[in-house]
Amino acid sequence: MRAVxxxxxxxxxxxxxxxxxxxxCLGRYGITEVHLLNVTSPNVTTGMPGSDVGRQTRRGLERQADLLREEGFDVETHVVRGTPHRRINGLAEQxxxxxIIVGSRGKSPLRERFIxxxxRDVARTAVRPLLVQRIVETEDEHEIANEHLFQRVLYATDFSENAERAFEQFRYLQEATQEATLLHVTPPERRSEPDVVEDAEARLAELADRLEGMGIETRTVVREGEAVEEILxxxxxxxxxxxxxxxRGRSRIRRLLLGSTSEKVTARASCNVLLVPPRQFG
Structure with missing residues (x-):
């Protein structure tokens, strides 16, 4: 499996x-090949006489590539100019x-994280699964919010087709995941409908059985309220x-928009977020 x-x-x-x-954790997910990509601004000139920008970039990229190679990954490096999210998504398709893996730096003293x-732009346009890895900034250093990337997974589902597609990720996560929480949030206006909660609990139980069969310890939770707040x-x-x-994309166009719930959770969550886009339409 390949990662950008x-x-x-x-x-x-x-x-x-x-x-x-x-x-x-990436290895247990199944990644064996990494394409390490640096996107420079179109305004940065690397080829002018006396310019050291290109050499510095290549040197830095190779240093980081060596860190991946030391852990057994096959690595290719890429330096391109352009708009970051377009280049990242373009290479992923190529x-x-x-x-796709991108880092998101949040400032730990703040209550609300930010992406x-x-x-954010990659999340809104990606047509490949995207891991937003949370990197916390302290006063003088950086820390990984959760180094065990997939050890404990909170799966949020509205039982839509795209949510089912996200659940398919457990095929790759089973070697890295020990515990899963399956969550469905029922809007308050639907709680009064007959059998809504029982139906949600039954559907989650079916999913839990599948994960238990993979050796993943699983709990199911049905909550009432606003989706973003309950997920957080x-x-x-x-x-x-x-x-x-x-x-979820909002139209059958090539560039898919991120659903508001996904966007808000990704922006505010303290942990990593694994987003799965809708299937591509031909």
């Missing part, structure tokens, strides 16, 4: 690549990537290392 790993050559990304635990511009409340209660959910 976006790097801006910052200390934050270096911290992620230096984490043996993170890289082992090489047939199974996963960086590049990560479940994150606080169950302490997952990643949230898994689908990002």
């Amino acid at each position: 790993f976006a790097t801006d050559l910052s200390d934050a990304i270096e911290t992620a690549l230096e984490s043996r635990i993170c890289l082992e 090489v047939g990537a199974d996963l 960086g511009g590049t990560a 409340a479940a994150e606080a209660e169950f302490d997952p290392t990643s949230i898994l959910m689908g990002s």
